[in-house]
Amino acid sequence: MIKNKIQSKLAKALDSKLIDATHPFSCTRIISSGRWNPIAGQYENQETETYTGRGILFGNYLKDLSKPSDYLVDDCKSIVLQNEVTAEPKIGDVWGTPKGDFRVINVSPDAADATWLVQIRKVTV
Secondary structure (H helix, E strand, O other), X not given: OHHXXXXXXXXHHHHOOOHHHEEEEEEEEEEEEEEXXXXXXXXXXXXXXXXXXXXXXXXXXXXXXXXXXXXXXXXXXXXXXXXXXXXXXXXXXXXXEOOEEEEEEEEEEOOOOOEXXXXXXXXXX
């Protein structure tokens, strides 16, 4: 009940009051299974999974009293609705965003399982 209310209210806010802070993202991850082939340098089976979503992607931790243990000053704090992301984000995923590519460093759900708080870091070449 509370989860649905949070997701509904936040979705409306993302469409109206928070629209300037709302950004889309997409991710394509490779899922490997089977035996490792050392000659080819890959697993026997590889599938591609793509997921998308939107949220407040580029918040910061600067005013937070407690920061993640692996926090870097340029890391962004992202809040995404679980019901608007087509697959669960995983550590190591790379999100394509309007501001470039960002790697997922940490993912944690809120207490109501309505949103994910995601720590992302700019991918540098």
